C-alpha cells in the first residue's frame with residue numbers, strides 16, 4: 613500500500629541552519645513553511661530530487677520538543693507516499709490504530725507503528741519534477757537487532773508484499789538485514805539492518821541509540837559533482853570508489869555525514885548502483 617519513499621522528517625533546533633548544507637551541497641530548494649500542531653512543530657519543507665525534506669523545529673510542547681531535547685538534531689520519521697491513503701487509513705483503523713491525521717498526512721508514532729524507534733509520515737502520492745542534484749530518495753534505514761521481526765511487523769502494518777523481500781549482507785561495510793521493496797522491481801523500501809562489526813559508524817550509532825532510524829538513501833546522476841562540492845566546502849563525507857577507477861569518474865556511493873546536512877546521514881548512489889544490493893545486480897550499469 614506504499615508507493616515511494618517520498619520524504620524524511622528531521623528534527624532540528626534551527627531550520628535555517630539545518631537547510632544550508634542541503635542547499636549548498638545539493639541545490640535543494642526551500643518550499644514553504646507551515647505547522648504541524650499535533651507534533652508541536654514548525655515545519656520547513658525543502659524540495660530535493662522528486663521528494664522532500666521536512667525540517668521540524670519545536671514551537672510548542674510536544675513530541676518534537678521532547679525528541680530534540682533527548683537527542684539533538686536527528687532523523688525523526690521516515691516518509692512514504694501512498695496512492696491508497698484512504699484504504700491505508702481503514703487498514704490502520706481495523707488494527708485499532710488511530711494516528712494523527714493532519715495536513716493530509718498520517719503521522720504514526722512508535723506506539724502506532726508498534727516498532728520501537730520507527731515513526732512514519734505517510735502522504736498522498738504526488739508526481740514532482742526533479743529539483744537539485746538528487747534524482748530521487750529510495751530508502752530509509754532502521755537499525756535493529758531483530759531485522760526479521762521488525763520487517764514482518766512493518767509489512768503487516770503497511771500491507772507490503774513479503775515476496776518482494778531481499779536479504780542484504782555487506783561484509784565490506786559490516787551489516788546484514790532485510791528490505792522489502794514497496795513494489796516489485798522498484799527500489800523504494802524501508803531497510804532494516806543490524807551492524808555486524810565493532811567500531812563502524814553504524815555500530816557506534818546503534819550502541820548509543822538502540823533500535824532507531826539511522827539514515828536515508830537517494831540516487832543521483834551528479835555524484836561526481838556532489839563529491840567535488842563536498843571536498844571544496846570541507847563538508848564531511850565518505851566515498852566508495854573502486855581502487856582501480858580514476859577519480860575523474862563517478863564513485864559508486866557517497867555518504868554525506870550528519871553534520872553536513874543538519875543532523876541526518878544521506879547516502880547517495882550513482883544510477884542503477886543500488887540494484888547491486890536490491891536483488892538485481894545484473895541491472896547495474898558498468899563504468
Ligand SMILES: [Fe+2]
Nearest residue numbers: 751753803829
Ligand atoms: Fe542501505
